[in-house]
Amino acid sequence: MLTLASLDVGDGDELILVDNTAEGTALAIAAPPTVRVVAAPEQQSSYFARNTGAEASSGEWLLFVDDDTRPGADLLAAYFSPAPDPKTGAVAGAVAGDPTQSALVARYARARGHLDQALNQDVASRPFGVTANLLVRRQAWSEVGGFLDGIRSGGDGDFCFRLQEVGWAMEFRPTAGVEHKHRETVAALVRQMVRYGAGRAWLNRRHPGFLPGPPSPLSIPCSVAGALRWLLAGERERSSFRMLDAVAVAADGLGYLGGNGVSPPGPSADVVMVLDAFPRGSETFISEEARALERLGYDVRVEAAARPVAPARALARGLWVSYREDDGAARKLLDLAALVSAHPVRSARDLRGQRRWRAEEPVPPLRALAPVARRIRARGERRLHAHFAAAAGLDALRLGRLLGVRAGITAHAYEIFQRPANLEEKLRGAAYVSTGCLYNVRYLRELLGPPADAQVHEIRMGVDGNRFRRSTPYPDGSTVAAVGRLVEKKGFADLIEAVALMPEEARPERVVIAGEGPLGDELRELAEQRGVSDRVKFAGALSHAQIRELLEDAALLAMPCVVAADGDRDSMPVVVKEALAMEVPVVATDEVALPEV
Template identity: 50%
Template sequence: MTTSSSASPADPPVLGVLLDVHPLRSQTFVTTELRELAALGHRIHVEATRRGDHEPEPIPGVTVRWRQDDVAVSRGSALPLLVGRPRATVADRVARQRWRRGEAVPPLRELLEPLARLQAAGVEHLHAHFAAGAALDALRLARLLRVPWSVTAHAYDIYQRPENLAEKLRDAAFSTSGCDYTVADLRRIAGPGHADRVHRIVMGVDAATFRRTRPLPGGRRVVAVGRLVEKKGFAHLLEAAAILERQGQGLEQLVIVGDGPLRAALEARAAELLPTGRYRFLGAQDAATVRGVLDRADLLAMPCVVAADGDRDSMPVVVKEALAMELLVVASDEVGLPEIVRPPAGTLVAPGDPAALAQGLAAALALDPAARAAAGAAGREFVLREADAAAEAAKLSQLVLDAR
């Protein structure tokens, strides 16, 4: 691996972070992690394949470029890098035939401009978020740059589209995931001799940002936040709200924040099941708006399920954000949620069971104001201890240092 001649062993390495799409409102954890790594002294160059749904947050020490903005795909100034690396270039050409059996693989010429930018930035370690296309790009670029690389795998890239996943885990200097559930599966996939390089690093919360600005409202306002896809279980949440309505325990309002392919179907179902005014679909919102919605809520519902195609959530960040804001949480007993949703602030119910979900919501909302406040304080303390963004970024930084 190449390092700057002026750098000491204790200097935080310059990082290259690879993403398929950036930034996304559904992936605020990436921006939070970038901010915390920069605060630790890392200079960071982000290479994303495509632009996301909003402009990136300006972070000192972090630059962002998108491959879709490259005017022309040409060898250009990156050609000398390939000339000086004939073995890596030939090995890449050979490996492409194998990789293509699992996923789309861009020709090496499409990586030349990112390669030149990463080289110019003095990147000493590459890290990919999600073990899909960005991870394969990181593997290939790391070989050309002669630097170590790593990957954080999340959920769809493990369970729905595990493309070349075993090879990626075995090639990386280390890999991480956000809960014990996914870490155990990744260690199994990596296999003997590689499993010990899979680490648990939680997608943490900035508790200074996610904190209450007003007293708990003490009502029956339930919020759900996430993409409108099957694995979020929002269809079951609508059914549960209807059960409470029939039982005379209707919610003051059910607010769903997010967008996705199921939005029209969910809105139509809500209109069938619930009185007008008892539900709202806010669409995708920025982090500040989500904080405001949580600040006015009494409870967060996170009824995740394993989708028919195997896709699932691991440990949704919004659950940790809600706990940090002292909200009650009712969630399904699925994947990594039991690791973070615990009494007194959290209640777990059977996944895909609207009646059980309705019962859990009713029990939580029946708590008196003093019990809600005490439970909320315990939930915040748990997040501060177990899911602090700065502490989790420091763990990642140490792994990067150890990989030198």
């Protein structure tokens, strides 16, 4: 804390210490007046803590350092002399071992360059930096949804990879350095290397091939042999370092087989939501449903396959989420053996089913679902519910059959009309099927026919009337809002054409299109070609709170949905209901379920 306070800061700079302990250790210590202490006890994850600190700050840049580092007073000046390139999303500073540490393990870590940022520029297929000393542009941090919550290790590498995937660059600035206090005991080194190994395996699951795979077991006897040679040569320190190499490789290899999640154990849930990628900003209705169930007294747990590239972290906060991507190889094999032993016939049926399902969609192997099955069985949970009759629907159906529990499915749109995969089997195998509008109900009932059609039910998705309530008078301007992914079915091309057809004096002041997607460049070019780029503005992806602000300032919401050439279509966009709840008029096409609103 005192080291943090010693940094030279300028006007507007903030010094924030995030206390990630369950006990509130730092909160109990009197902080220097220039340092603000923020509590983050909900998850024992350093990445959750970093997100919490970033959310509590307001600057354009975020500098992350660890509590076991000692930055120089001029660290900030070194980062901004010269200023990073405008296309740079993150800058990695140097991390050197503390030269005052005399313990053997600390000397070993210094000699081997542990946390050396220079090495991280070449070890992977893309450069990355570690958060022991990492400067991040807030805009870039926000664009990719920050660090991923709920993991033990590897989150800094994942963050840097995702930054570069969306177009930001990385820089390395060796003049902006900190000293790092390395582990000083063999036990601490082993724990560190186990964690690093688990993080690297997790990174390779999310970003295949970006990092080296597990260490070769042959390197262990080679290190031991090297230790003996140096010992016979009278080089005791070199001999010790080679023995520590063997220990580090063994621990790293063990960790590579382990899991990387920090989700705490909890009580049995009344409902287990089975999802694909969570939390997505375009799927706010899922978290809203989970919270509504909790308000009604039901305990809800989420089993998700993975985190999205740009997670909407706020949607998952306070929810109990486990991720399949966090399960390590050893856990999968052990749980697979237990599952097959407990349910051999059901497991054999699942294996036969995989051959059939793979004709229409990718199917995860049974070992990938085995840890999920263990968590459900261990807690005695009896109700599974999948959102989307796509990958999550198949996962829920398989888990229900394997464990003999009820599995229901909510079908939405793309997996019904654009890319139906094993759709009829999923619907017939589900304990119940729900969907959000009569348009979908009629389609699905016709697909199934009697008597299975009776299990298809309409459950409309509502909105939070307290959150989506007008707080200011209706605006005098003529701003038109449009919200959705930039894909064909949203009809935004028609909206741009409609603005172009209007006489200049009749055009709205602004047409704000909020969202991102594959047609972004095409739609921007269309606005230029039609001469309305001065009126049509693209706001990018907005948070739930920002969408509410947009609706507050809008004279109307445009929802020009169409049926896309490939059959994709919306069913009933939730933003229409949010706009109406805020007393914003809606102009929409009469496609799909919009006439039902």
